[in-house]
Amino acid sequence: MSELIEIRNLTVRYGEYTAIKDVNLSISQPDFIGVIGPNGGGKTTLLKAILGLLQPSSGEIIFSEKLENKQSDIGYLPQINKFDHRFPISVKEVILSGMAGKNRWIKPYSKKDDKKLESIISELDVEHIVHKPIGELSGGQMQRVFLGRALISEPKLLVLDEPDTYVDNQFEHELYEMLVELNKRMAILLVSHDVGTISSYVKGIACINTEFNYHPSNVISPEQLKAYNCPIQIITHGEVPHTVLGQHDHQH
Amino acid sequence: MIDLFQYDFFTNALLAALLTSISCGIIGSYIVARRMVFIGGGITHASFGGIGIAYFLGINPMFGAAVFAVLSAMGINWLTNRGNLRQDSSIAIWWSLGMAIGVIFIALTPGYAPNLMSFLFGSILTVSGTDLLFMAVVSTLTALTFFLFFKTIMIISFDEEFAKARNMPVKTFDYLLITLSALAIVASIRVSGVILVLSLLTLPQATANIFTRKFRNISIASIAIGFTAMFAGLITSYHTNLPSGATIILILTLFFALGKLIASLKFRSL
Numbered sequence: 001m002s003e004l005i006e007i008r009n010l011t012v013r014y015g016e017y018t019a020i021k022d023v024n025l026s027i028s029q030p031d032f033i034g035v036i037g038p039n040g041g042g043k044t045t046l047l048k049a050i051l052g053l054l055q056p057s058s059g060e061i062i063f064s065e066k067l068e069n070k071q072s073d074i075g076y077l078p079q080i081n082k083f084d085h086r087f088p089i090s091v092k093e094v095i096l097s098g099m100a101g102k103n104r105w106i107k108p109y110s111k112k113d114d115k116k117l118e119s120i121i122s123e124l125d126v127e128h129i130v131h132k133p134i135g136e137l138s139g140g141q142m143q144r145v146f147l148g149r150a151l152i153s154e155p156k157l158l159v160l161d162e163p164d165t166y167v168d169n170q171f172e173h174e175l176y177e178m179l180v181e182l183n184k185r186m187a188i189l190l191v192s193h194d195v196g197t198i199s200s201y202v203k204g205i206a207c208i209n210t211e212f213n214y215h216p217s218n219v220i221s222p223e224q225l226k227a228y229n230c231p232i233q234i235i236t237h238g239e240v241p242h243t244v245l246g247q248h249d250h251q252h
Numbered sequence: 253m254i255d256l257f258q259y260d261f262f263t264n265a266l267l268a269a270l271l272t273s274i275s276c277g278i279i280g281s282y283i284v285a286r287r288m289v290f291i292g293g294g295i296t297h298a299s300f301g302g303i304g305i306a307y308f309l310g311i312n313p314m315f316g317a318a319v320f321a322v323l324s325a326m327g328i329n330w331l332t333n334r335g336n337l338r339q340d341s342s343i344a345i346w347w348s349l350g351m352a353i354g355v356i357f358i359a360l361t362p363g364y365a366p367n368l369m370s371f372l373f374g375s376i377l378t379v380s381g382t383d384l385l386f387m388a389v390v391s392t393l394t395a396l397t398f399f400l401f402f403k404t405i406m407i408i409s410f411d412e413e414f415a416k417a418r419n420m421p422v423k424t425f426d427y428l429l430i431t432l433s434a435l436a437i438v439a440s441i442r443v444s445g446v447i448l449v450l451s452l453l454t455l456p457q458a459t460a461n462i463f464t465r466k467f468r469n470i471s472i473a474s475i476a477i478g479f480t481a482m483f484a485g486l487i488t489s490y491h492t493n494l495p496s497g498a499t500i501i502l503i504l505t506l507f508f509a510l511g512k513l514i515a516s517l518k519f520r521s522l
Contacts, residue, residue: 051417071418078413088285088467089410097407100418108403108420133465149414 002029004067004157004187005050009059012045019045022059023212027157029066031187032179034202034218036194037230041209043191044079047161050189051076066156071101075150075186077160080142085135091145092130095120098149113152120148124178140171147175151182158182160190164197176201256490261377265496268379269482271387272440272452275394277475279436280453281460281467282398282429286409291328293450294343295434298324298350300446303371304357313371314386317441320350321434329430374445374497376486383442390439394432398471405429406467443482444497452478455504462511477507 003026010023020042027033037043048054050061051074067073075098096117100108121127124144129137137145143163150158160179164172179188180201192198199205199218206214207230215224256262283292299321306316324346331342358365370378379387398405408415408425415422440449460473485500492499 052419053413053417074417076414076417078411083411084287087410088281088461088465088470089406090466093403093406094410097403097410097414100404100407100415100420106401106404108407135465 002066003064004028005064006062007050007059008062010046010049010056010061011058012042012049012054013057018210020049020208020212021210023208025206025212025214027187027189029156029187030183030203031189032183032201032203033187033189033206033214034198034204035189035191035206035208036198037208039193041230042212043193043208044161046208046212047076047159047189047191050074050159069101072099072153073156075153075155075158077143077146077150077158077163079161079165080139080146081166083134085142087134089134090130091126091132091134091137092117094134094145095126095130095148095152098152101153116152116154120152123151124148139166140168140174143167143171143175147178155186157187157189160188162191162193164192164194172197256487262486262490264379264384265376265486266483267384268376268387268442269486270479271384271391272436272443273456273475273478273482274391275387275436276440276452277456277473277478278394278398278471279433280457281471281474282405282409283433283453284457284461285467285470288433289450289454290340290343291325291430292433292437292453294328294347295321295325296437296441296446296449297347298327299434299438299441300355300371301350301353301357303446304354307365308357308361312382313367314383314438314441317371317438318386318435321438322431324350325430325434326427329426370445371441372445372447373495374441374443374448374500376443376482376496376500379442383439387439387442390432390435394436397428397432401425402468444500448497448501451501451504455501455508456481459504459508459511462508462515477504481507 005025005027007023007025011021012019023046025033035043035046045054049056096109096113099113099116121130124147126141126144126148129141129145134142134145143166147163150160158179163175167175176197179190182188190198190202199220202218204214204216205218205220206212207225209230213230283289299317302316302318302320303313304316305320306313309316328339328342328346331337331345332339335342337345358368367375369375404420405425408420408422412422437449437453440452443449444452456474456477457470459477460470464470464473481503482500485496485503488494488503489496489499
């Protein structure tokens with residue numbers, strides 16, 4: 001275990017409203033953490049604080065030396081519904097934009113990055129759409145492209161915000177298989193409202209509903225969710241390999 | 253038609269058409285891509301306040317318009333962020349405030365305001381050397397900015413949050429580009445006036461967008477479409493004695509309709 005990020009007593013407030021309170025979490029190299037919680041529970045706020053898009057009201061986020069180049073060492077996949085799908089930008093341009101960083105804003109990417117682009121597009125299987133404008137993509141293709149943008153800088157931590165929305169079941173399954181593969185070389189922090197599916201892939205589950213509870217196992221019962229004050233609907237998926245709910249005994 | 257070129261006013265008008273089609277082609281593509289057209293409308297109309305004050309003080313109206321355009325561009329942002337106002341309301345306030353200030357100062361100016369109509373509806377045939385210089389500076393700055401920082405501008409415009417997460421100078425670019433937009437708008441007021449200028453920034457882009465969805469191609473095509481329409485508008489208005497600004501806008505609309513027609517025929521034949 002080599003630690004990448006340590007979050008200590010992190011609280012974020014928007015004016016009077018407390019979005020997340022006293023979050024403590026350590027993320028290390030082989031982690032695959034699924035963060036679940038109700039809408040408005042602070043899932044996205046937590047991610048934005050980690051990405052430096054929101055300042056902590058109190059507490060701190062400590063980045064290890066391994067994440068010294070914070071910008072490109074964290075890959076970020078935002079919710080795709082917030083994009084303007086008619087923006088005149090091509091798949092290639094979107095993926096390459098993942099090379100951008102603090103010291104690379106005059107020329108965010110160059111010919112030298114073409115090799116990285118090629119390996120990413122073949123890994124994500126998007127060769128046939130690389131010159132298309134993003135407006136012509138399906139939901140699943142769009143997710144692949146934004147995953148490509150997150151991965152091209154070879155991050156050590158991948159952060160995903162609800163990647164399972166706006167995609168079909170087939171792609172959802174492929175996506176999680178891809179993430180399991182990626183988890184061999186990077187830590188993953190995934191936010192989702194769908195506990196049923198993620199629990200069969202992740203190694204640990206965190207519940208966030210303003211308060212934060214980390215559960216270092218991928219099996220979580222409704223009683224535990226209740227204890228964590230995490231009122232979310234649990235959907236069981238028949239074909240997934242793990243049993244999500246029901247009786248289980250495990251050691252912490 | 254050849255003899256038209258013997259007139260200084262005509263060659264000046266053509267030069268103005270070329271310069272403004274460059275700045276409008278690029279800035280318009282940016283504004284349309286970022287869905288900032290309504291901000292453009294606010295800036296355009298707010299600049300009339302500067303025209304009025306400059307009239308009253310007896311200085312170059314374009315200078316007054318430039319100051320007001322840039323201030324209102326900043327002001328729209330400021331009122332939205334600090335005043336906790338929704339952006340469209342903030343735009344409407346600057347839009348009408350600028351017009352009101354303009355009307356009041358023109359009323360306060362003794363005597364008849366002969367050029368008022370030219371600022372409202374444009375008069376490309378009366379561009380001065382100073383106007384041309386201003387247009388040249390704005391077009392050069394715009395072209396240079398987009399040439400040098402094209403990728404950065406695309407990344408920030410497409411996903412501002414991602415750019416912020418990557419520590420890119422998002423604020424600096426937002427201010428730089430809104431300032432350039434304000435200046436490009438002012439430079440085009442001579443061509444089609446405060447009231448009609450918005451279509452110079454949107455119609456060529458909408459027409460180009462029928463055939464291409466690449467930012468670079470949209471900008472280049474918009475420059476060509478804009479210049480062709482201005483040239484055709486100039487000739488038409490000369491022969492028919494119709495107002496040039498309005499004629500140019502009508503021709504641009506015609507191009508757009510034609511583009512749609514071609515696209516639909518192409519679609520049908522497939």
